[in-house]
Amino acid sequence: MKIAVVAANGRVARKVITEALGRGMDVTAFVRGENKTDAKKFVVKDIFDLTADDLKGFDVVVDAFGAWKPELLPQHSTTLAHLCDILVGTQTRLVIVGGAGSLYVNPEHTVQVIDTPDFPEEFKPLAGAQVKQLAELRKRKDVRWTYISPAGDFQADGERTGKYILGGEELTRSSKGESIISYADYAIGMVDEIEKGNHIQQRISLVRA
Template sequence: MKIAVVAASGRAGKLITNEAVKRNHEVTAIVRHKNQTEASYVLQKDLYDLTYQDLKEFDIVVDAFGVWNPSDMDLHDSSLMHLADCLSGTSTKLFVVGGAGSLYIDSEHVKQLKDTPEFPEEAKPVAEGMVKALDHLKERGDAQWVYVSPAASFIADGVKTEDYTITDNEYVENKAGESKISYQDYALAFVDAVEADKYNQVQISIYQNA
């Protein structure tokens, strides 16, 4: 497939890019600055300057953009809506590196992980910003998208186990009572989901089995 990764030099974006390259997909890294990935093709451009013309030839566009400064939380929503606008009415599917705060903890889908007392206070601004963006994405019937949430504990320096499950938008713990996934396993499962070509306009999540 022809895959573009927005913010490809970020931590998650880089791993997803490199994994897709290893699987022989034609990958373009979209970056603002120097490319730090294994992608053979590079488009150096700001996310907000991207247009339909830039993205129309791709089968998949991966949105790995993220911000953590509390004053920038609206960028989660505006950036995602900009990419959805660029892909509106096309067959190109937008795969989003999402957050765990939006996972539901009840079968009625009323309460989300971010609403629990155990959710870290320092992570709530990011979670709220990402939930707002996801809520608006759910309203977009004009674009094809898949929102990929990690488990509750998203471990940057975690090891690659290759032992993970792709599930729906409900919070899940493994047999050890943990909800976790390493960035490396997340990247593997993310590309698995892209290759499966069976998800559309849904939120999915990934957790480590042990």
């Protein structure tokens, strides 16, 4: 299986690359500067400069773009739209590293995590950008996308337990009542989805078991 990882130098992306390589996948990292990943194959190119030819022949493209500076937050939507546009008409799947703020906390799907009283103010700009990103992605019927939200507490340096719960649109909790997942366990779940491709044009979520 041939995988392209875009914005590959990010911490989540690097975990995904390492996991995919460990399963024998053929991985190419797309980076803007120095390649900091474990991938031996890499392309130095900005996301907005990518073309259909750059992604031709890949089974799956992983969009791992992330930005935190206020002026860059809109790029969560614009970079994803660009990737969608250049994948139209292909069988290549697009798997997106998403956010947790858009997960629902009620069965009616009218209240999202970002809307809850305890949601930290400092994370609202990023979460809002990712909520908008997903809303726009849902309108795309011309791309084989899968959006993967992490648990509420997404831990960069958390342990790799090798176990996770596959959830859907709602915030899922473990048997301990926790919504936590490490980057390493998230990468396991993402690569499992890359292998299986069971959730085309769907949002799924991952939480530590």
